[in-house]
Amino acid sequence: AAQTHVDNSFASSLEFTRVNTYGTHVLIEAAYEAGVQLFIHASTDEVYGSQDQDCTKTEASPRRPTNPYAASKAAAECIVQSYWECFRFPVIITRSNNAYGPHQYPEKVVPKFISLLQRQKSCLIHGSGGQARNFLYVVDLAEAILCIFHKGQPGEVYNIGSDVELTISDLAKDIVKRICKCEEGEDLDRFLSFVEDRPFNDWRYPMDSSKVLALGWKPLTTWDTGIQATIEWYSSHFDNWPDAEKSLSAYPSGSNSLHLHSTYRRASSSSHLSPQNTQTSKPDNGDV
Secondary structure, eight states: OOOOOHHHHHHOHHHHIIIIIIHHHHHHHHHHHHTOSOEEEEEEGGGGOOOOTTOOBOTTSOOOOOSHHHHHHHHHHHHHHHHHHHHOOOEEEEEEOEEESTTOOTTSHHHHHHHHHHTTOOEEEETTSOOEEEEEEHHHHHHHHHHHHHHOOTTOEEEEOOSOEEEHHHHHHHHHHHHHOOOTTHHHHTTEEEEOOOSSOOOOOOBOOHHHHTTTOOOOOOHHHHHHHHHHHHHHHGGGSTTGGGGGSSSOOOOOSSOOOHHHHOTTOOOOBOGGGOOOOOOTTOOO
16 A cells, blocks of 8 residues: 555655655565565656656656655655665566546546546546546556566566557547547537646656566556446446545645645636646756
8 A cells, every 4th residue: 555646645645655664674674584485566657757758768767756756656666675685575567548437436536537528527638638647447457567576686677658648638538538428619618728837747757668568468458348347337436435526626735834835825726828828847967
C-alpha cells in the first residue's frame, strides 16, 4: 500500500514522504531480516519527470521527479537499490504507466471521469487538458509483475509501459461519448469543465518497455475492452467506498502545516476556467 495520487501530494507532501519513503524502508528492512527470497518494489513512470515529444525513457534514464509523489517514490527506489548494492538482497524495481480498471479508488482520472459522468456531472480537467498519459489495464499490469517475478533478474529495473497514450482532454471526450452517447460539438463540450491546473503538471511519460517485452510479456487488453469493462464496473460499485463522493472534487484538501499553493488551499473551489484562460505548467526545457 502507498500514497499514489499526485494531486494529494501537493497538499500532503509530508504524508507522502512518511508513507512512501519511510514506509518502504520499513518493509524492505523487515523483508531483509526475514530472509525473503525476492522483494519487488512497484514504482512509477513519474520518477523520470516530464518528457518532450521525442524522448522515450529507458530504465537507465536519470530520475528527475517534479512533484512530491514522484520524489517520494524516487527516494524509495534509492533505499531499495541500496539493499541490493550493500547486502545483495534480491530486489527488483518496476516502473509502470497509469494503471486503470475495476476496483480503483475514484480519485484517479479514469474512474473519476466515469463516476462524475454517471452522476450527470462534467469531467473536471486541470489546465488545458493537453497533458498526455499512457494507460495500462490492471490485468495486464498484474501479468507483467508476475512475469517479472518468475523471469526477472535481481538488481534490475523494468519499465512496464503501454502504447495507449491519450491527452486528458481526449480521455474525457472518449468517456463522454461512451457514457453520454454524444458526439463532438456542443452536446459533448457541456460535459467538459476546465479548472485551474496543478502547481506543476508533467506533459507526458512515454517509456521503452523492450526489457520486459523480452521476458515474454505483452499487454493483451485493448483500450475499448478495458475502458468498457471499467465503465460497467463503476455503474454498480461506486458505493464500495463510504467516502467515494469526496474523491470527485477538483482539488484535494491537505494535511501539511506548511504553506500550500493557492490552488490547493481552495480545495472546494467551484470556479471553472475556459480552455482559453488556462495554462498547463510546462518544463523549462521547452516541452509543449
